[in-house]
Amino acid sequence: MRSWSAAWASAADLFWAHQSPSDHFRTSIGDEMAERMLTEVADVDKRLGHPPEFTIIDVGAGDGDLLRRLRDLAPPELAHRLRLVGVDLRPSPDDTLDWVIGTAPDGVDLSPVVGLVMAHEWLDEIPCDVVECDAGGVVRLVLVGGDGAETLGPPLAETAACAEYDVDALAASDWVNAWWPLRVPGERAEVGIARDHAWRWLAGLVRDGVALATDYGHTMESRRPTLVGYREGRLTAPRPDGTVNLTAHVSVDSCAAQVPGSTLYTQREMLPSVTPPPIDGADGPARARALARASTVARLRDPLGPGAFRWLRVERTS
DSSP states (O other): OEEHHHHHHHHHHHHHTTOOGGGTOOOSOSHHHHHHHHHHHHHHHHHTTOOSOEEEEEETOTTSHHHHHHHHHSOHHHHTTEEEEEEESSOOSOTTSEEEESOTTTTOOOOOEEEEEEEESOGGGSOOEEEEEOTTSOEEEEEEOTTSOEEEEEETTOHHHHHTTTOOHHHHHHHHHHHSOOOSTTOEEEEOHHHHHHHHHHHHTEEEEEEEEEEOEEOGGGOOOOOEEEETTEEEOOOOSSSSEEEOOEEHHHHHHHSTTOEEEEHHHHSOOOOOOOSSSSOHHHHHHHHHHHHHHHHHTOTTTGGGOEEEEEEEOO
16 A cells, blocks of 8 residues: 555556547647637737747647647747747657656756746646545545555654655645645545645746646635546546546645745636627638637636636746
8 A cells, every 4th residue: 555646656657658648538728728828928928028039838748739739829920939848758749849758847857938837737637645534533644555445544643654655744734734624534635735846846947927837726615635537538436556547636725825926817717708609790611610619718618617727827027
């Protein structure tokens, strides 16, 4: 049995060594999201006085689809100044993009840039530990086997025992008390220390510009356990055996507190609505395209779906 963070990290390495993101879940990436990101890029570019090189780094870039869309949609006066960098565990399928292979944050060495650093559905895949309040009100580490079977491990008060599972019990206890207090037997918390660290790292990649992370997330007012697995686009039990993609919602308020100036928005707030075209006044193909766009934007703004995504954003100026 291992801590969830250790089991999850090993399982992720196995899973992504053989799988493609598009085979297992649908992201919000598309022209509509690329256009919104390009608006962000244009605003930052203007604020920075149109620097000679504007770098966009996409952490967890997958196959580089978002970077390519940004390149294709950018106006000529911006496109020739763009430096596009993808960061992912796997090699890039596109040799026209700069690419860094490694496990972010600690396995990637990048210098701060002028521009935009973004991560879309990345923080939620960073492994975290799970703790549970037992019948006596004691918060314990949850241990897990490769088949997903769990058992309660040592109390967080027993630092040496937790250290045997590579868990900093004092840090975990402090985080739980501050961000996800457990009071009722059976209550669980997904400890977000590693996600906090990842947001600090992401923000630190910006010398002048903006860092932006978008993910399913929650705050103290809506906290609940969310650790699940995905296989072939379907939810499944979270088994850390390398056969499913593991994910859990991000405690975005905890992340925001780590970087002064961080702001939180919902995706619904950040994406403008699109009014469907009238029945008359447009030819058939044009109206069909406009209707498809309006439908896509409505889905991305759905408060019961992607519209509930949280956007973590911070501006940096040297």
